[in-house]
Structure formats: C-alpha cells, structure tokens
Amino acid sequence: MTKPWLAEYPDEIPGKLTLPEKPLHSFLTEAAEMYGSKSAIHFMGKELTYHEVYESALKFAHYLRGLGIERGDRVAIMLPNTPQSVIAYYGVLYAGGVVVQTNPLYTEREIEYQMKDSGAKVILTLDILYPRVSKVMGATDLQHIIVTAIKEYLPFPKNMIYPFIQKKQYGIVVKVEPSEQNHLFKEIMASPAAEPIPGEFDFENDIALLQYTGGTTGFPKGVMLTHKNLVANASMCDAWLYKCKKGEEKILGILPFFHVYGMTAVMILSIMQGYKMILLPKFDVETTLKTIQKQKPTLFPGAPTIYIGILNHPDLKKYDLSSIDSCLSGSAPLPVEVQQEFEEVTGGKLVEGYGLTESSPVTHANFLWDKERIKGSIGLPWPSTDSAVLSLETGEPLPVKEIGEIAVKGPQVMKGYWNRPEETEQTLKDGWLLTGDLGYMDERGYFYVVDRKKDMIIAGGFNIYPREIEEVLYEHPSIQEVVAAGVPDPYRGETVKAYVVLKEGKSLTEKELDEFARKYLAAYKVPKIYEFRKELPKTAVGKILRRALVDEERKKVEEEQKLS
Template identity: 60%
Template sequence: MHEEKIWLKLYPKPIAKNVYYRAETLQQLLKNAAKEYPKHKAIHFMGGEMTFKKLYKKAQKLAAFLQQKGLKKGDRVAVMLPNSPQTVISFYAILLAGGIVVPTNPLYKERELHFILQDSGAKMIIALDLLYKNVQSAKVGTPLETVIFTGIKDFLPFPKNLLYPIVQKKQQGKLPAIKENQYTHFLQNILKTQVAEIIEHPVDFEEDIAIIQYTGGTTGFPKGVMLTHQNLIANTSMCRQWLYQMKKGEEKILGLMPLFHVYGMMTVMVLSVMEIYKMILLPKFDPETTLKTIHKQKPTVFPGAPTIYIGLLNHPAIAKYNLSSIKGAISGSAPLPVEIIERFQEKTGGKLVEGYGLTETSPVTHVNFLWDHKIVKGSIGVPWPGTDAAVFSEETGEKLPPGEIGELGIKGPQVMKGYWNNPKETANVLKDGWLLTGDLCYMDEKGYFYIVDRKKDTIIAGGFNIYPREVEEVLYEHPEIEEAAVVGIKDDYRGETVKAVIVLKKGSTVTEKELNQFMRQKIASFKVPRVYEFRTELPKTAIGKVLRRELKEEGNTDKK
C-alpha cells in the first residue's frame, strides 16, 4: 500500500502513515465537546467569551427554529457573515437541523449572491444586518423564503455592545431599518427562546453533503464544491495528526482566516471543536488589531495566508508586541516567500510552514513539517496522512518520475464528492479516483512537492515557458519590495511578455531600472519582467489570494 509513497519515509515517528478518524458527523463533534468539556471556553470574540456548553445550546435553539420554519434534510441554508460567534452557531445549527451549509462571502455584491442562492437552491439565509439591501435585492427570483439577520454588536460584551453602534454609524452609515415578520427574523430573538426538541435525521457519513462551498475555479461561473462529513472530518483528522505537539484542550487558535472559506472553516471552526481549542475570532484583518490580539490573548496556533504574515511583519509598531505564544503557523492560499518564513520565525520563535490545498480537497493535501525537519525552500511539503499524490503527464496522462513537471493529481478521503448540479465539470477533474488540480508541479527524489504554477498562469514568451511563482520568489528577495505579482500580457513579438505588479515598502524610492538590474543578476533574461507597474496594493480575494486574472485582464486592456 505504501510502496509508491516515498514521502512516508520522511514522517517523524509521532505522525501515523495513514489517517485515523471515527465516522462521526460534524455536529456530533460539538455534542461531544459540550458533553465532555462543558465549561471549556470555545470562543473569544472582542472581549467576550462562550463555553462549549453555551455554544451547543445556542446551536440547538437555532436548529429547532430552522426546522420549525420548514427545513428538511438536505435543504440548503446560506450563511453570509464575517468571523463571529454567530458564524459558528449557524454552521453547527444548520447541520444539527439536517441542512447543508452554503458559506457565502459577506463582500459579495447582489449579482454574485443571486447566482449562489439560485444555483444552490437555498431556502434560507443567515446574514449580517448591514447586508440587508444586498440580500433583499439578490433574493428576487430565487427559492429564498426565510431570512435571519444578526449584528456584530449582538455578541459584544458590555460596554462594547452599546458603543459599537455609534462607531459603526460613523464608519458605515446608518443601519437599514429591518422589520421582523413571518419571512424576516432576528437571531438574537431566536436565541432567547427555550431549547426545543430537534428531529434528528440519520446521516450517511460518506455520502451526505455537509457544505457546498463555491469556488471560482479556472473558468466561467463559480462551481459549488460538494464536501461530505467524511471529507471534512478526514481532513481535520489529518491536520490533528500533523500538529502532534499540540495538546487537546490546551491550545488557542487565531481565527483570522475567513470561516466562510473551507480553509478557515477546517483549521479553525472544525479543528477547535474536535480538539477543544479556544477560537480567538477576528471579523477582519487589521494588522494593529491582530498584533494586539496576539499580544493579549496569546494564541498558539495561527493558520493564515502570506498577505497576513507580510502585513504583520511590515507593521511599524511590531516591536511593541510579544508574539512568542505562537508555536505553529500554517500558510495557505498562495505561495509563501522564504524571506517571510525566516522573518516570522525570528520574531515569534514558532514555526511557519507553507501548505497547499484546494476547495475541492476540503482543503489541505500537502504541508511542510512543522517540527523534526528543516524547512525545504520553495516546497509545499509532502502529502498528509492517508493522502496520495502523483504528477501526471499532460500529453500521455501517465504518472511521471521524480523531477519531471506535470499536473498534480490527488487521491484521498478529503477529495470532494463533485460539483453541485454540474456533472460535466465533475467529470473533467475527477478521473479514475484522482482529482486533477490544474496545477503544474514536480516531486523531488525524497518526496517533497514543488508547485511550478497554475496551468492557466504559465506564461509562454517566445516559445519559453515562464512560471510566475519563480519570478515572484526572486522579486521578494529585493529588500524594498513588500508584495509582488507576476502575470503574462499580450505581446505582438513574443506572444506574451512578463509583467510585474509591485507594492513597495513605505518610503522606498527604488526605480524600474534598479529592479531590472537586480532581476537580470538573478534569473535568465527571458524571465525578467519587461513591464513594471507600481501600486499601493494588490487586488485580492477574501482569503488573501492575489487576483491574477484581474491583473492579467487589466494588463491586456492597457495594451490595446
């Protein structure tokens, strides 16, 4: 079974070579936590705290209400909230009621929300009160019947709950006037009711869908990724095995990655309930607030994205704060520059490693070792326990030997069931039990994997293949660069040419000419950017992934 998995020889003794988990649903995890650790703190949010017992009771109340409003097994419920106690309550309540969670980005505009509501067939939504107008406009022509609103202030401790509306009004304007009726409800009022009995539906652990997570994918409209209870439980169990120095019931995890994305969902919301960690939730990334929170609350686990670590390390007041509580940090969503790893570890004394995953894999498949191994520069690490990975030839579809570049394929219990109502797209990526990722990579002789780039992001200039990640890594070596993204833009002579979009560190005066000289000393001339653009920030998704497509489109528009 393990003959081809050469990376297993690298595993430290505490990590099992396979993944071990019980066939328990996600909602059962919360039941277990409330029963076995009722007084243990589950959530810290802006000064207020909640135990596992209280979290479970609130989830029960909401679950009972959803069933009273007609929720049947398999019905979809959208959640459109920032990181907050309400998000955690809603997630587990929907599952307790027998529903399927449809996480939705609070930043989505009316058109984007309308598509998800229509495509998923969601009958209900739990949303932030500030999004009232968006929800009202987007629901037209969708199956949406019930709307539940909640506000950030609802779970703030005194006196913040009184002061927040004043601050919010100054920053975002007056709250919309929402009236409660048979279609529109307030979460606060639902949670004031007595715990009612919930109809418990039998769950097929391997087949029943827990969430439908929408992803942009490579082309066209977003696709709904169907993740089962097994997918998420298996991936969280792999994570638990990887974090073998962390102790059950003793850790605190910084919940900064959006819980509406499967990476934040798994590493914060599910892992914390499985392992009885305290979630320290922050509704958005603000470097100063994050540094203060780490200093005061002392989280030990810090899942994040490169842009978050870069933002913290470049904050002018970082020296004022003690970040030494952090034992382990796993970075996902985008390539992690080596310079950032070294600076972060120097500042915190903890370990920061790069990982890899996709929404379609719940999401993690590869991570570098946190302990007992040196960092392997530029690598996404090795597959997690119970995960198989291979590099496939784009021409023949055969598995390639170490050192050769091809498309990364993944097999394991975390691989999605398929795309919601989209058998054609499902068939395009799921082949013979393998998920084809669309990422080009190679594996070295030891079993470490290296992402070269997305198939669609490869720049072909004058017949040469250029991988943006390689060029970006070199740009990050320049001491004046804070962030960089590389894309291919149309070129009449070369077909495509390399463009670098740069964010300089504050006060920097480096010029295009100086950057060009720097790059020519480091990489082959055909890879050196021919076009440089300086900006104050890069366009990103909510989880910190740079929107390359947007930069590419802008670059090509500029050429016309």
C-alpha cells in the same frame, strides 16, 4: 505506486488514519460534554463556553426545522468571523441541512448567482447586509432571511458603542422588523433550550457544505464536501499537529470561515479538539497585534499577505508575539524571506501547506517540528493522502523531478461540483483530483509547485512560471508584495509583467529592479514591464488575483485596438 514521503514521516504521524464515521456536528456534542464550561470562543472581549455554543446551535437547528428545512436543504451563511457564524454552521448541520458559505463582500449580482445556483431557502446575514440580500431575494429560491448584528455578541459597553462606529464606517443603520420573511437571530437565541434532532445520516455521501470556488477562472462552482471529507481533513490536520494538546490550544481565527481553509483549519479543528477560538471579524494589523499580545494564541493559521502585513507594521517591536508556536500558511505561495523573518519575530514555526477547495482543502504540508526545512517545497502529502505528478500529454505518472500536473487522491477529495456533472468528470479522473497546478516531486516525496496550469506564461516559445519570478523579486529588501503575469505582446505572444507594492518609506526604480532581476533570472524570464502600485487586488483570504490583472491588460489592448 510507491509513497516515498512515508519514510520521511516522524514516528508520531501515522501514514494512514482510521476515521471516526460520525457526522461533523457530533464533535460539537462531544466537546460540550467534555469541555462544557471551557471557553470555546473569544470575540472582542466576549467569551462563550462549549455548552453555550452547543445549546445555541440546537436552538438554531430547531428554528430552521420550523421554517421547513429538511435533510439536504441548503442554508446560506453570509457572515464574517463571529460567534453567530459558528453557531449557525453547526445548527444547519444539526437540522440535517447543507451549509452554503457566502462571502459577506459579495455584490448583489454575486449573491443572486450563488443563491440561484445552490437553491438555498434560508440565509443568515448581518443587519448592514440585509438591503443587499433582500433586493435579490425575488430572483432566487430564498424564502427567509435571518438577521443578526455584530453588537449582539459584544460585551458591555462595546455593544452600546458599536452601532455608532458602524454608522460612521458604513454610513447606514439598518433596523429589520420581524415578519413572515424576516427573522431575528437574537429572538431565536432567546427561545427555550432545545433537544437534539434525531435523523438518518450517511457519512460517505451526505453533503455538509457547498463551498463555492473563488470564480477567478469563470463562474464560481459549488464544491460538494461531505461529512466524511471534512472530518477526514480536520483529522489529518490534527495528526500533523502532533505536539498540540487536546483541550488546551488557543487558535487565532483571522482566516474567514466562509473560505474553506479558515473553516477547516480553525473552526472544525477547534471544535474537534476542544481548542479556544479567538475570532476577529476582519484582518486589521494593529487589532491583530493587540489581540495576540493579550489573548496569547498558540496556533495561527494564515495566508502570506497576513504575515507580510504584520511584519511590515511600523510598531511591530512593541508587541509580544512569543505565545505563537505553530503557523500553517495556505491560500498562496509563502515567500521564504517572509517565513524566516516571521519565525525570528515570534520564535514559533511557520511552514507552507497546499490544498484547494475541492480537497477540503489541505493535501500537502511541510513538517512543523523535528525535521529539516525544505526550501520552496509545499511539503509532503498528508496521512491517508496519495499524490502524483501526471503528464499533460498522456495523463500517466511522471518520474521524479519532471514537471506535470499535480493530482491527489484521498478521503478529503470532494464528491463533485454541484449540478455540474461534465465539469466533475473533467476534474475527477479515476478517483484522482486534477489540481490544475504544475509541479514536480523529488526523490524523497517532497512536492514543488511551479505554477497554475492556467497562469503559465508562454513567451517566445518559452514556458515561464510566474512563481519563480516572484520568489526572486521578493528577495529585494524594498518589496512588500509582488505578482508576475503574462500580458499580451504582439511579438512574443505574451510577455512578463511584474506588479510591485513597495514597503512603506522605500523607493525603487524600474532600472534598479531590472538590474536586480537579471542577476538571478535567465534573460527570457526577466520582466519586460514593471508597474508600481499602492495595493494589489485580492480575494477575501488575501490571495492575489493575478487573473484580475491579466484581464485588465487584455481590456487595455482591446481598447487600443478599437482606437487604432
């Protein structure tokens, strides 16, 4: 197969990478040797050097070994972006274990499902989340809970004030006493310095991470990502960011590390390249703006909702965001208007990338520098990555500009789904990862996503792609966020509904919006229903949950049918 995209690459980006065949955690060992006294993490005023992170990770690894964790055992980390989340991640790997990233927003039911499915023996979580975890412990393989608190890595006097803020915010203060089952992270960190742990290692096959998919299309599945997968994707990311200087960049860590994009594009890349991570435990627009002005990050990986939130802040002009040089947007389609406005505000570059949990996650991106901007494209395949558009009928590669399913192949593609051989077989075909996304490729190798295979709306026999409708509606100056979805319709099978969030202080009627849409969309694509909302349901990383809205509509129809 030809790879037309390679002709588009600037000289600085190689078409194929030679991967360093070493464990993911070895990059922290090297960073501690090379940048020992340099700041690895900034967290709300507290700084940790590379040497401190390395030493702390080794202490955590030894403690896990003492709890009986052996090569291949699963250890869950249920934390927001804090120094503990980085220390524990590498500590699990040093111990030979497999990290299970767990969303701190999970309910008891979701925690129980993930712990059962992964077979995790140990979990590290926050004090305020302890009650939730301890309630489900008996129904899982969990034997130990390690508890930490945000205040443990806050500078004075923030560490003294924080418990009061926490009580006000969450209404609880949790004090956990150490026991055979309960362990305190701060006590582990107070133990003497530890030596590296020798052990066998298989670059190709050893799993570093079980990353659960969002579960928007059924039960979440554990994606098995090996050391090779993650080393490969972070190496590709580094190759793409060819103007970034090793040991010098500062990267803003808002994207949660329990999501694969934040984990790879912020944490793993930073450790691999000796960057400084500026961590924020959650996305708050004002805190983010103040942090950018004070800490001056140069790299800002994000999601469209994060950039939209910043652009719509009423005091945006008061802040200096000029340190930002490069932003790679993922997790959801990036509206062109958002891209242009953000670049005007910061003077930096913002481009769209593409990927999925099953590919560690990035497979495609637009160029940040030295190349023209291709409107509406997810970009080109990354180095060492192959991509094709396959026919939905035959599975064969399609000619340029024909719509089919996007497939990818490369060293970042998962080993498979944890304990789900049948689903692995359906998704991995002859080395190709079937993404479930519909799209096409142009003559130069630029790829375009038209929509999720599952999200395509079929109304009156027409195939309608929600993304196309959203792109048009985003151009309206009063709209902050929008999502289009197919909802049940007795006549057309499905019809198009648009859920709209307006910018603060703006007003818009259904009639005005309908007139606007009709100027740019064929009649059959124009939404038949508009619903204005204050907010839209989202995942932790800011991806709008279209499925949740569709399910809502289905339930409404079912209720109406019961009553009639």
